[in-house]
Amino acid sequence: MPTNYIPFRETGYFSKFICDYLEERPELADFYNRFPSKENFETQIKEKQSSYKASHRKILVETLKDQYSNSDISDLTKHNIQSLASDDTFTVTTGHQLNLFTGPLYFLYKIISAIKLSNDLSKTYPEYNFVPVYWMASEDHDFDEINYFNYKGKKLQWNSNQTGAVGQFSTEGLDEVFEVVSAEFGQGKKADQLKHWFKEAYLGHTNLADATRYLANALFGEYGLVIIDADNSELKRLFIQQMEAELLDETAYNNVSKTNLDLERLNLKIQVNPREINLFYIKNGIRERIINEEGIFSVMNTDMRWTESELKASLQNNPECFSPNVILRPLYQEVILPNLCYIGGGGEMIYWLQLKSNFEANRVTFPMLLLRNSVLVKTQKQSDKLRKLGIVDKDLFLKRNTFINKRVRIISNIEIDFSEQIKHLENQFEALHGVAEETDKSFLGAVKAQEVKQIKGLKHLEKRLLKAQKRKLKDQIERCTELQEQLFPSQSLQERNLNFSELYLEYGEELIPELFKTLEPLKGKFTVLTI
Template sequence: MDDCLNYEQTQLFSNLFLDYINQKSSVSSFYNRFPNLQNFAAQIQDKQSQYNQKHRAVLVDVLNKQYQDFETSKQTQNHINQLSQSNTFTITTGHQLNLFTGPLYTFYKIITVLKTCEQLKTQYPDFNFVPLFWLASEDHDFEEINHFHFKDKTISWPKKASGAVGELDTNDLKSVFETFEDTLPKTQLAEELKNLFKQAYLKHKNLSEASIYLYNQLFGSKGLVILEPNHKKLKACFKNQIRTELLEQITYKEVTQTSEHLKSQNYHEQVTPREINLFYKDNNLRERLILKDNKFFVNSTQLEFSKDEILNEVETHPEKFSPNALMRPLYQEVLLPNLSYVGGAGELAYWLQLQSTFEAFEIPFPMLQMRNSALLFSEKTKTKLDKLDLKVADLFQSTIDLKNQQVKKISKIDIDFTPQKEHLSQQFKALYKLAKQTDKTFLNAVAAQEKKQHNGLNKLEKRLLKAQRRQLADQINRSVKLQDKLFPKQNLQERIVNFSELYLARGEGFIEFLYENFEPFDFSFSVLKLKTNPKSLNQSFVSN
């Protein structure tokens, strides 16, 4: 690792997340154990004693069937086999089925999980730890996943979609492939990328299968196990919790109470619960269930069920019940022998609303582990930073703050009016002594005049700063241009940039680079310098 920043230094994360990472007492009631290597011993005991071991056989059976049409690495197959053993546990992350993996942080999640399992095996050699990627295949927010960013372009899938995204057919993705193909340079690494996209999306019938192929190609050699949870046998393991949610609305009651507790600690709730936190899912349909007058209605349809009818539907067709964002974590933890969930700051914030819900359902609450985060840049970028006398931390500021900082740094004029302001305050001290010998109206007049003159100096300081920004615009704009390059769309690089840009620069070696540099229990923001693969002719973001 070249460098790292505290998350506070980035100025981009919520107080709830920062206080959690710093283990502040104000957050301690919202989780069970903080994720460090020592705490996994107790977590293993809890999960071992409370997990339904019958789920292991179902899980292994479904995974083997899921992988039967894919080339499975020895490492991944070994992990699947180990899941049948009572001394095997998972470390899980998950994500939406973003087109071509979406933003970089999806890779960061997976690598954090892989490294965590590796370190746990060293710490606890008598147990097995399986890195698992949970496909959010039942999501229906197609607009969030139907695109990815490549350099300055957005590659989109123009499709009208409804229902669970994992079930979407991929037969109209050829035009998306052709658009992507046209943007790529003529290099060997670009050919590899094109083939990866083609094999994933043009050779598989739906988005779930395409995603399994893609992540398996990229991470199968490291033993990653990818799970498609939208399966009747898996949902059958969750029937008891589905019934309880329908009849007792536990999630709504518990999350509402926790949200009030969060607010009392001056935190914001991440997700607002509904009375029933389940969707009804069928062909091209995924709509929320609504309880009204002792009947269950499927929103935006004519479907309705009595209490007995809905319970019969759960018993015979559990696959038709789909958890929302607040119940999906429960489904995951009921199904898996899981110890910790690896996610981003926003994800962990909504998990922090759920501990009491898990207690009510009598399911162990997992440890919540922040994924690794990073800003990647090239040697060439490092040279530019040095020339501009900039530190990477400087670039996390707003653009206007960065401009002002650079103006003050390079201007030959002293823009800081602090000495003048202090001198003015000293002059008014004498006037205050005089004013105290007269009446209150004169004292108020002196105070008003002091404020007016300080305001005048502040305005002059700002005007001088603005004038110097204009005069030094060329030099200032170089700093801003560099910030724009490393923070596309004024956002963290990892939330915008797609892995394809890195692949063009380094090939599969960039995964190894991240694997070597990420430390899963460090909980800081990494700043990493990349070297461009000399075999690549591409000029990507890491070489500009």
């Protein structure tokens, strides 16, 4: 199982901001609490322990037990749920949308990162318990983002006219998708296992949240993963204080807006912008923004209206109808969980850093932020082909045209690099500039024009020679680009495009254990794995 690690900055697929964060650039230090190094967790534990309300633990445990009441769960998951009642137990959390059949491959990497980090912390701090948590984004509304998964270049999609919070969506209609999926997966033991998971998840459960819980539990339950659906009245009751402050004082808007200005001064692109009220109202297929117009609160596109006192009463009586948006969801998560660290992708990391000031205003401990593991998985056959062609892992990350040009230069039997000639020409013209300076300065412009013309001509000749060699070496180049396309489908990262089913059909039960052996959450590098 050969493994290679590449710095994120050298892949060319991650933003400057993320690379700066991983390198702990000082200009970003004010936007997070502590960097996720193993030694920093001790202080984070103490801070969370002193700020997290012990009364929340009992409700959290009771809610999780209720949500798992119809599930077959491992002894380790049962133990982890019960351990959350103890004040020496903390969570490591990742979150993800309820994508059909897990969606992109990185769904696995997020959860494995959370489980591996929990295990690593248990060894470093044996006096505490650490529980990996998958937070289901059951209150999201963007169905078009989650209603499909890619399989061997095809988009397998679920069509539905339902509206509102996607976790509450009925799974009606997924029997038709199952027929398509079954045909695509084909026959065999590995295919049968995939079909079993799909059928049990989506045909055996009535809503999308329950279906997703089943699937995540089937994949990771034996590792002790705890799955939480925060679209719950008892959990939201723990968040009433913060929701009331949001409704009446516009807390997030005031704080996050100031942080955004600070981030923009660092030339960082803002991921999300706060609204005056960052809560939705959800009920019976409705998920609409709450707005305040001169002291009268209303739900957009409905007839619902409240005065301030009526709104407070509604919040107390029906907290489950109030739903935090992307700005407020992280605060909700950290209020109800004894959480130390959130693991997410690059975009998530950026918007979390927009939120620290709002956590401080609400007196809630800001978690450590860890970039999830990223992985490129190669088969042994692909690895052998790459080695024979002389392609190193780092070259695979090059953009297609750059990749081809480099391969042509490497395998060509003639030199296709005119940089030495161009440098020689520049030196010659430098001497000519000196002569012109000493004789007639009016010639400087003509000398410069001639230099530009001749260098441009050399570069043009180099491009023509490169193009000619591409034609001559077409077969060899096609073999190289075919391999790159297999590993970077549509010239994007494998993990953002493929569904886990493609790798499962290749590796079967070996896949997830091999990933567990390899991934190192705190390593801070891109993993290239050959299985």
